[in-house]
Amino acid sequence: MTEHPGRITREDVAHVARLARLRLTDDELDLYTGQLGVILDHAADVASLDLDGVAPTAHAMAVTNVLRSDTPRPGLDRDEVLAAAPEVEQHRFRVPRILGEAP
Amino acid sequence: MDRYQGGGVVTEGWELVIGLEVHCELRTETKLFCGCRNLFGDEPNSNVCPVCLGLPGSLPVLNQRAVELAMAIGTALHCDIRPSTFHRKNYFYPDQAKDYQISQYDEPINVDGWLDLPDGFRVRVERAHLEEDTGKTTHAGASGRIHGADYSLVDYNRSGVPLVEIVSAPDMRTAVQARAYATELRAILIASGASDGKMEEGSMRVDANVSVRRSTDATFGTRCEIKNLNSVRSLGRAIDYEAQRQVALLESGGVVEQQTRHWDEGTGRTETLRSKEEAYDYRYFREPDLVPVVPDAEWKAAVADTLGLMPAQRRARLVELLSGGNGAGGNDGDGDGDGELRVDQIATVVDLGLDDLVVGAVAAGVPATLALARTANEAATDAEAARRLDGSSYVALLTLEASGSLSATQAKVVLGDLLLAGGGDPAMLAKEKGFEAMSADSLVETVGQAVAAEPDAWARYCDGEDKLAQVFVGKVMKATRGQANGKAVVAELQRLRG
Incomplete structure (x- = not known):
């Protein structure tokens, strides 16, 4: 596994893992820092191409305006939905106390 | 008409800088990315499906009507309507079951518009983009607030409801201007058919970014974002309070910390919710399950064609009716003919989208002053019912009053019944009441x-x-x-x- 200094650091990976609520061991941090560096190197290969005159692509498929009509469709049965919840109160999902505030 | 006149009273030598972020729920039948009904007030978790519950394997499909209402808002606000894309805004909070909100980030559908206040002051609109609403959390515990809550309850009916977020430039300098902007924007949203503009039900939500600077400063001060503003009046009070707080802090040698603050209507104060910190790194990335929306000229023109008159035009139309002699010498309702009163009444009926009632009544021969007074003073007390009211029964009632068949007091009572029923025969209703009808x-x-x-x-x-x-x-x-x-x-x- 080669190191890719400057592309992504171990600290970057630890930061993103924390944001994603992933608990990584030291070994895993090393492993993913290396793997992510390889992926970024690949992206850098694309960036090194001469892309003058090539429009940015938003999606792998060259399609736009995929829309549906504003027509209601039946959803899920509420009892079935709430049966999947760990805890239910007043037909709502009961979740542990939230310390922060919604963004 | 709300007579609150606060604002603009910042300490000598300081300038107030205000930008507003307005979220409005769109009046669609279904949610933004799924066919669940977009309805306020239904039984909790009764309008949900795999998409808005974020179940694995579900895929979003964009609602065409929501896109068109967003374009209508952009058109009404003189925006450039652009090709746009969607991003995922990642955060962990139970109001979004899938742990991200789909929103427009660097390529919003509407950019670079403006809104003119009734006094002519122009506020620039930076962007008006599409995003999905979150579910509704209820905090259980003694406080009823998030701090000190024992646990929370979540209803996902609102999750995925289409929103447009309208972001103004920091162009406003007084709370009065901010109030005028929110009022005018609400009227535009109603007039364009995009939203019902109900702040009390949360279908229009206003957050204010407020900072102060010394009059001689060239750069802006550090801003605080104020949330939980449930009325235009609260917006004005909160801005005034926050400006005074920041000035006092700076004058005593302190610094303003960039943070989100919660307006408490009861105490009339803003309180800190959180500081902007690392935890709110949203890791935006392109939503891979949605393709770009690219409105062409034909589509934009079709949307523009559906737009009716905007509030400024509607006010001008009423001013014209009143000066056209239709009201001269007629029954003035409760009015005293005072010009300022008329201006307020016109503003009220246009803000509430009731001006068609006035125009229809005047066209049918009702004196303009009476039609305006009844609409602004009585019909406006239940604007939602009044917007649904059968225009012909309203005309019939006002005609009875104008001809003297019903007294003003009787007419108001009958109007109350008409609003409750959504229409009816006012002569019959008056007779049932024992009125001389x-x-x-x-x-x-x-x-x-x-x-x-x-x-x-x-x-x-x-x-x-x-x-x-x-x-x-x-x-x-x-x-x-x-x-x-x-x-x-x-x-x-x-x-x-x-």
């Missing part, structure tokens, strides 16, 4: 019969013998068994005489 049509007909029966008296009356009016009033009263209003009969006689 007689339709204008039948009054005209009965007076006509009385005139025809007494050709000699009519000729002399036309020659100026006013007291002969009593002959006709007597005949009409007899024919209607006392149901007719004498004043109204005389008015009709005078109209016939010309």
